Amino acid sequence: MSGTFVGMPAFPTAAREALADTQLRRNLAHATRTIRDKRAAVVAEVEDWEELRVAGAAVKEAALRDLATHLETLEASLVAAGATVHWARDAAEACAIVASVAHTHGVDEVVKVKSMATAEIGLNEALEAEGIAAWETDLAELIVQLGDDLPSHILVPAIHRNRAEVREIFRRRMGDVGRPAPDDLTDEPAMLAGAARAHLREKFLRAKVAVSGANFAVADTGTLVVVESEGNGRMCLTLPDVLVSVVGIEKVVATWSDLDPMLRLLPRSSTGERMNPYTSTWSGVTPGDGPQEVHVVLLDNGRTRALADDVGRQALRCIRCSACLNVCPVYERVGGHAYGSVYPGPIGAILNPLLNGVADEQTASLPYASSLCGACFEVCPVRIDIPSVLVDQRAAVVDSHRGDRVPKPEAVAMKAAAWTFSSAKRLARAERASGLAGRVLGRFSRTTLPGGRAAAGRLPGPAAGWTGARDLPAPPTESFREWWDRTDGGRDGSAR
Amino acid sequence: MSARDEILGRVRSALSGVSPAVDLPPAPRAPDRGDLVALFVERVEDYRAVVTRCSPDDLGSVVAEVLGSASSVVPPGLGLDVAGSVVDDGLAAADLDRIDAVVTRARVGIAETGTLVLDHAPDQGRRAISLVPDLHVCIVDAAQVVADVPDAIALLDPARPTTWISGPSATSDIELDRVEGVHGPRTLHVVLVG
Numbered sequence A: 001m002s003g004t005f006v007g008m009p010a011f012p013t014a015a016r017e018a019l020a021d022t023q024l025r026r027n028l029a030h031a032t033r034t035i036r037d038k039r040a041a042v043v044a045e046v047e048d049w050e051e052l053r054v055a056g057a058a059v060k061e062a063a064l065r066d067l068a069t070h071l072e073t074l075e076a077s078l079v080a081a082g083a084t085v086h087w088a089r090d091a092a093e094a095c096a097i098v099a100s101v102a103h104t105h106g107v108d109e110v111v112k113v114k115s116m117a118t119a120e121i122g123l124n125e126a127l128e129a130e131g132i133a134a135w136e137t138d139l140a141e142l143i144v145q146l147g148d149d150l151p152s153h154i155l156v157p158a159i160h161r162n163r164a165e166v167r168e169i170f171r172r173r174m175g176d177v178g179r180p181a182p183d184d185l186t187d188e189p190a191m192l193a194g195a196a197r198a199h200l201r202e203k204f205l206r207a208k209v210a211v212s213g214a215n216f217a218v219a220d221t222g223t224l225v226v227v228e229s230e231g232n233g234r235m236c237l238t239l240p241d242v243l244v245s246v247v248g249i250e251k252v253v254a255t256w257s258d259l260d261p262m263l264r265l266l267p268r269s270s271t272g273e274r275m276n277p278y279t280s281t282w283s284g285v286t287p288g289d290g291p292q293e294v295h296v297v298l299l300d301n302g303r304t305r306a307l308a309d310d311v312g313r314q315a316l317r318c319i320r321c322s323a324c325l326n327v328c329p330v331y332e333r334v335g336g337h338a339y340g341s342v343y344p345g346p347i348g349a350i351l352n353p354l355l356n357g358v359a360d361e362q363t364a365s366l367p368y369a370s371s372l373c374g375a376c377f378e379v380c381p382v383r384i385d386i387p388s389v390l391v392d393q394r395a396a397v398v399d400s401h402r403g404d405r406v407p408k409p410e411a412v413a414m415k416a417a418a419w420t421f422s423s424a425k426r427l428a429r430a431e432r433a434s435g436l437a438g439r440v441l442g443r444f445s446r447t448t449l450p451g452g453r454a455a456a457g458r459l460p461g462p463a464a465g466w467t468g469a470r471d472l473p474a475p476p477t478e479s480f481r482e483w484w485d486r487t488d489g490g491r492d493g494s495a496r
Numbered sequence B: 001m002s003a004r005d006e007i008l009g010r011v012r013s014a015l016s017g018v019s020p021a022v023d024l025p026p027a028p029r030a031p032d033r034g035d036l037v038a039l040f041v042e043r044v045e046d047y048r049a050v051v052t053r054c055s056p057d058d059l060g061s062v063v064a065e066v067l068g069s070a071s072s073v074v075p076p077g078l079g080l081d082v083a084g085s086v087v088d089d090g091l092a093a094a095d096l097d098r099i100d101a102v103v104t105r106a107r108v109g110i111a112e113t114g115t116l117v118l119d120h121a122p123d124q125g126r127r128a129i130s131l132v133p134d135l136h137v138c139i140v141d142a143a144q145v146v147a148d149v150p151d152a153i154a155l156l157d158p159a160r161p162t163t164w165i166s167g168p169s170a171t172s173d174i175e176l177d178r179v180e181g182v183h184g185p186r187t188l189h190v191v192l193v194g
């Protein structure tokens, strides 16, 4: 079980395809630059930002180092507040719990708040297989879902789509699943958002069951916290009768007051705002207000594997702000799809191998998807030393191939990573990564599917998997640093 | 073995030999920013919310003026007469969807971030009433404004649901263009008393 997209080629191959897509690169460069600048401005406003980071890192680290105690406390607090607590070892178990709650209430649909954990476990696909439609209600997730697409960014999953594409998707698909887009729909963002409001309101008003994740889970009070912008989260957390929240066990903080550094760090790091429009907190059931049946699914799915890794444990501090994506020169060029996972970018490059191990080639290629420039560490609000974990995971990949006769990832991947920065022009035209969506099979059945190379072999055209990366053109004669200086990191357009 | 016991067992074995002791440095506090209420107003307005400041005596007329001809719902404990308003007695979401506006109080205002926090006491009402109508008129007393997030956390009761509101609902999901108003109230009008 994993959060990686089965059938995705390893990073170098997928990166090659993404680099060939100039529209995607332009969208990404614009988006990451915009968020980066906003973040820098609001972070500069906080005089003691560094102390705040230290405090935030300590809150999460303390929770992780005594996790069993905090989980037991959390369970007891939740039960005392009227919630039902479930435990799920893996994705399949978590999905089955959510499906059984939905079945108990006889519903054939649920509304969902954007949640990395539910994306990781492939909940939508699992519910669909059980005859239950899971409606994504975050605007970007709606765009991704209606477009039969894959998310490409933690925070703005549809960052790879421009407004004209969004309009097309809404016009073509909204009518199939509910209230159609208005006939005079233009590509004005305000009008597109209005269409989403009308389309989803119908669903919010009739939904009986909602599914959420949580940004934080407070052990001593049994409080869950959801941080959002649009109000779709509030709708899901408030209007339905039944709420199921899927919460990774690493989301725990010990006490209510621990929320202080976290709620100051997250919005500034994430959307570059002093505070996000809406944050909701709730502790179990509140009589007469909101869902009267509340379930919490505590999810492992590889987290205890990561917890056992002395170097990698810190990755579990991650609060999914996505700041590390926005500063990453590799991410800015190749986008989220190339990582083949719901967790892209620098954090994905360490989290996926930590959660899943490095047995399959797709995951094993991720620790190489970095230039080790260190920008991710600098912006991380909980001070995860991503470069050190990357290096350690590279060692894990190499170790896992000791004794292989054929030279394996390291040599090949180092070449490929350097190559990621090289020119896009010579690249063979390839199908854009987002087009792979239709061929991505249920993420759950991974054990029954051929992994890595064989799965990539299902793809047409040049996406030939890992072996394809060995025919890479020689690295450019110009070094990466020289190229970067000459072209301002490719931004000035003279990158060949 | 149950999933619970197995996960807790895995956690314990993953951490065997790891000391649970971590230094917890206190989170730093923002420096004194002077006039908190002025800062609050400035920061709320930064989110493109509207702020009207008035004296306690004028509150009724200011709220009436903000509402204009809009239909409205109020929580049972608002403590203010709003002419023509429906008092919430557990209205269905579909009924709330036909009402234009809601008037509530708040528990606390945070100056540093321009945030209003509702804890859904009787003067603020159920979470649904401040969510479904398209205009939220939120009354906050100047004395309720605190400096920063830690002050608000200290005042709030975690047993109650809370809703932190910083400006109107918004999205930047399409080409990062900020659009006010997706699913929550598209207009937030803060009436600051005192």
Ligand code: SF4
Pocket: A269, A317, A318, A319, A320, A321, A322, A323, A324, A325, A347, A376, A379, A380, A381, A382, A383, A384
């Ligand atoms: S690793 Fe740090 S910067 Fe990256 S998403 Fe997680 S918390 Fe944010």
